[in-house]
Amino acid sequence: MTEIRISTLKGGTIALSNDILTALRSELHGNLCLPGEAGYDDARTIWNAMIDRRPGAVVRCRGASDVISAVRLARDNGLLVAVRGGGHNIAGNAVCEGGLLIDLSPMRSVHVDSKERTARVEPGVTLGEFDKETQSFGLATPLGINSTTGVAGLTLGGGFGWLSRRFGLTADNLSSADVVTADGELRHASTAENPDLFWAIRGGGGNFGVVTSFEFKLHPVGPELVSGLIVHPFARARELLAGYRQIASVAPDELTIWVVLRKAPSLPFLSSDVYGKEILVFAVCYSGAVADADAALAPLRALGKPLADVIGPQSYAAWQTAFDPLLTPGAFNYWKSHNFTALSDGLFDALIDYVGTLPTTECEIFIGQLGGAISRVPADATAYPHRDTKFVMNVHTRWRERTEEKASIRWTRELFAATVRYATGGVYVNFMPEDETDRVAGAYGSNYERLVALKAKYDPGNLFRLNQNLRPKS
Numbered sequence: 061m062t063e064i065r066i067s068t069l070k071g072g073t074i075a076l077s078n079d080i081l082t083a084l085r086s087e088l089h090g091n092l093c094l095p096g097e098a099g100y101d102d103a104r105t106i107w108n109a110m111i112d113r114r115p116g117a118v119v120r121c122r123g124a125s126d127v128i129s130a131v132r133l134a135r136d137n138g139l140l141v142a143v144r145g146g147g148h149n150i151a152g153n154a155v156c157e158g159g160l161l162i163d164l165s166p167m168r169s170v171h172v173d174s175k176e177r178t179a180r181v182e183p184g185v186t187l188g189e190f191d192k193e194t195q196s197f198g199l200a201t202p203l204g205i206n207s208t209t210g211v212a213g214l215t216l217g218g219g220f221g222w223l224s225r226r227f228g229l230t231a232d233n234l235s236s237a238d239v240v241t242a243d244g245e246l247r248h249a250s251t252a253e254n255p256d257l258f259w260a261i262r263g264g265g266g267n268f269g270v271v272t273s274f275e276f277k278l279h280p281v282g283p284e285l286v287s288g289l290i291v292h293p294f295a296r297a298r299e300l301l302a303g304y305r306q307i308a309s310v311a312p313d314e315l316t317i318w319v320v321l322r323k324a325p326s327l328p329f330l331s332s333d334v335y336g337k338e339i340l341v342f343a344v345c346y347s348g349a350v351a352d353a354d355a356a357l358a359p360l361r362a363l364g365k366p367l368a369d370v371i372g373p374q375s376y377a378a379w380q381t382a383f384d385p386l387l388t389p390g391a392f393n394y395w396k397s398h399n400f401t402a403l404s405d406g407l408f409d410a411l412i413d414y415v416g417t418l419p420t421t422e423c424e425i426f427i428g429q430l431g432g433a434i435s436r437v438p439a440d441a442t443a444y445p446h447r448d449t450k451f452v453m454n455v456h457t458r459w460r461e462r463t464e465e466k467a468s469i470r471w472t473r474e475l476f477a478a479t480v481r482y483a484t485g486g487v488y489v490n491f492m493p494e495d496e497t498d499r500v501a502g503a504y505g506s507n508y509e510r511l512v513a514l515k516a517k518y519d520p521g522n523l524f525r526l527n528q529n530l531r532p533k534s
């Protein structure tokens with residue numbers, strides 16, 4: 061092996077000598093991968109095909125000691141660092157150009173303590189892997205809606221899905237974590253130990269260090285619960301959205317309904333003459349007793365005659381993978397997102413207009429329903445500040461050909477601008493694309509100043525800067 065050049069925090073490059081690289085290799089349980097070596101391309105390839113970066117070197121970690129070695133190497137040499145969990149983040153901060161990639165994806169264990177109802181999870185674990193282990197014991201914690209997403213990034217930004225109105229954010233269910241901070245030390249973070257660090261990592265993203273282990277609380281869930289889709293023709297969208305607003309305002313915590321506006325994919329339960337036409341979908345999960353679901357769903361079913369109603373009892377683990385076929389890795393993606401405390405008629409009008417001009421067949425606008433247990437946590441209890449947000453809209457633009465890129469991104473930005481007046485100004489940190497540096501303060505909201513102060517305490521040199529970055533005050 062000869063020396064290699066790696067990008068630094070200062071913007072230049074530095075040579076890492078053969079001796080340094082040999083010493084690092086001998087320390088690692090996992091691997092050091094250089095460009096062209098086995099594992100390098102796997103590590104740098106992430107969900108969003110828009111991101112095509114080539115790190116100078118990758119440490120594929122197998123445990124906390126590998127993470128410590130990588131962080132110390134970066135600290136001692138001032139290296140540019142990226143941290144990869146599940147590799148799903150739309151902004152692509154999981155990979156750096158030229159720097160050191162700390163790849164956690166080989167760290168995949170989940171250990172469930174069914175008696176204590178806790179799970180200890182390594183940072184490369186995906187939602188599907190977590191659900192599989194916990195559901196073997198009839199347990200779960202709230203996670204997101206696509207099973208290939210990483211638990212790590214999801215949790216550090218907040219994390220919400222079908223169970224969150226009942227049990228809170230993923231981060232609200234975190235009881236402790238082990239974190240390698242910028243000084244290369246492993247710290248335990250909980251309400252009892254390093255409580256300020258524990259506060260910061262529940263919504264502050266990857267700013268404070270590399271989490272090597274998460275401990276979650278679990279809840280009895282399923283194994284069967286009532287879930288599925290109701291698909292309507294788009295022509296009645298205004299009326300349906302107004303009905304949804306009313307139903308959502310009084311829904312019990314067990315009921316979560318998301319709205320998806322898009323062109324109909326070729327789903328087997330839809331008639332083929334609907335494929336490619338605009339539809340409005342209610343995606344529904346009732347996490348209470350199966351016997352109580354019909355009564356809870358009656359108002360939604362009374363909204364009119366749908367094209368399909370495929371709601372029924374099914375395993376929670378299966379429902380957690382229901383959207384996977386529409387969200388496969390490898391496509392080009394661009395997102396814009398707003399938070400809302402209420403849904404207004406003006407917003408509905410704008411959405412209806414823009415659904416009329418969807419740039420590709422795979423684009424969708426979804427409105428996720430929050431509130432419930434999420435909103436009962438004070439905004440300053442964790443770093444996640446948006447406790448009053450009742451709905452989050454994500455404009456998810458997705459295309460396959462480079463020629464579709466310009467029009468797709470323009471459409472997304474225009475829709476975002478047309479709806480900004482109805483939004484809170486806050487944004488969910490995990491839904492921000494890489495060009496939204498002007499929204500970072502909005503992402504951390506009322507907790508921004510405290511987070512900046514903690515950044516100065518735990519990462520004064522801003523080693524962990526490839527994220528929705530908090531700049532430490534000098």
Ligand SMILES: Cc1cc2nc3c(=O)[nH]c(=O)nc-3n(C[C@H](O)[C@H](O)[C@H](O)COP(=O)(O)OP(=O)(O)OC[C@H]3O[C@@H](n4cnc5c(N)ncnc54)[C@H](O)[C@@H]3O)c2cc1C
Nearest residue numbers: 145146147148149153204205210212213214219220266271
């Ligand atoms: C198809 C799709 C569906 C989604 N659905 C939902 C949803 O339902 N609910 C929801 O809340 N979110 C959802 N998200 C957003 C998701 O929460 C974020 O993309 C999240 O960042 C993914 O985490 P990851 O570990 O896969 O990402 P990565 O890209 O690996 O990591 C994202 C960032 O987190 C930091 N990071 C990752 N791991 C660590 C670690 N161990 N220690 C320190 N920092 C770390 C790094 O800064 C990294 O850049 C979805 C995303 C996609 C692409």
